[in-house]
Amino acid sequence: MSENHYPKVGGKSAKVALILLVIVYIFNFVDRQILSVLAEEIKADLNITDSDLGFLFGTAFAVFYSIFGIPLGKLADTWSRKNLLSIGLALWSLMTALSGTAKSLTALSVYRIGVGIGESTASPSSYSILSDYFSPKVRSTILSIYSSGVYLGAGIGLFLGGWIVELWSETYPDPSLAPLSLKGWQAAFILVGLPGILLAFFTWQIKEPKRGGSEGIESVITTDPLTALKEEFVGISPFVIFAANKRLKATIINLLMATVISSICFLLYKLTNDLIQWVAFGLGAYILSCWIQGLKFRDPVTF
Incomplete structure (x- = not known):
């Protein structure tokens, strides 16, 4: 991309990117936290224990988030960050929605692992994009605004999950009469997950800023993400x-x-x-x- 095609540092594109990335971070924590408010319904329906829930909420998510976060974070240094973010967003949103179809602990574990893998793309890509879009003078403020998505998402996730379950249960007291015979916790996963797939379309439209553009630093990028990703996984x-x-x-x-x-x-x-x-x-x-x-x-x- 030529110099003239890069978006301006701190310009309109930067502000649009900030708004979208805050929304992504909100979705990130909504999808991450919603499991906690659905725990009792899931336990009863899938006949699982508190220990199993601990695995779903903690280990299954955190271990794979950490493992994949290393190579995917490195990939964000060398490949299109907005593409990586969009793919990750679509993946974790799809996995969240599919969690509503789970009929066993194994299936739900696989979907939670998918959520962890997808979400591991978000912060590396977003921090890198915002750092190149805004000058060092305002960067701390910008990153603070971005980080507010954590608390908004956590709060919204707890409220939204409980509200959907309550409303669904009141509307369909007999789950067999509900659309697709879904129970409240299943509907919550699906209704929370699907909008993220749509959001991924908008994040794909983010204009990629010049790497190091806000500080005059040149950076090498690659157009071959598969090779770069393979190298990081080998690492x-x-x-x-x-x-x-x-x-x-x-x-x-x-x-x-x-x-x-x-x-x-x-x-x-x-x-x-x-x-x-x-x-x-x-x-x-x-x-x-x-x-x-x-x-x-x-x-x-x-x-």
């Missing part, structure tokens, strides 16, 4: 460590980390009898450890 795997110069030492350290993490998770499993919770936690901890160790070889300047 969080142990393969980078096994190919390092000091391969033997790195491998021993990696195996020790795996042993410690698996031992801790095994003990916690024995204490709680909650296998899936600690398998997911152990997987996330090991991958994060691999990324930190691999980063030392791939990007020694970081250390």
Whole structure:
């Protein structure tokens, strides 16, 4: 893109982008928090325990949010941020809507994992776009405005979820007479999720600002997101460590980390009898450890 085609720093396009990104952040937390207000209905309908709910609300979401947040955050540094954000928004909104079709803990877990993966694109892309759209003089204020979406979304999510369930239950006391025989919690997921897919169309129209444009810094971008994404995923795997110069030492350290993490998770499993919770936690901890160790070889300047 030529210089003349980049939107002006702090101009109209910047303000439109800010409004859209705040709305996206609101949707982000509505979709994230709504599960908590629907918990009792989900427990009763799917016959799951409080521990299962903890997995859905915490581990299933947080572990995969963290794992995918690393490579997707790096991808935001090298590929179109508004495209990445829009794809992520469409994904987590679709997964939220599909949560309303879940008939088992397994299905709902898969959808919550999808929500976590999709939402991991939001903050890296948004912070980067806003930083290039606004000068350092007003950047703190702009980011504060953007961050308000967290609290608005959390509050709206709790209210909206409860309101939809209550209204749906009053309107359709017999779920078999409701559209698609949906229960209140299912309708809440679907009605909250679908608008996000529409919003993704508008975020796709955001004009991409010049990277470093607000500070006069040039940045390299790529038009091949799949290759860039593959490189980042390889970076969080142990393969980078096994190919390092000091391969033997790195491998021993990696195996020790795996042993410690698996031992801790095994003990916690024995204490709680909650296998899936600690398998997911152990997987996330090991991958994060691999990324930190691999980063030392791939990007020694970081250390």
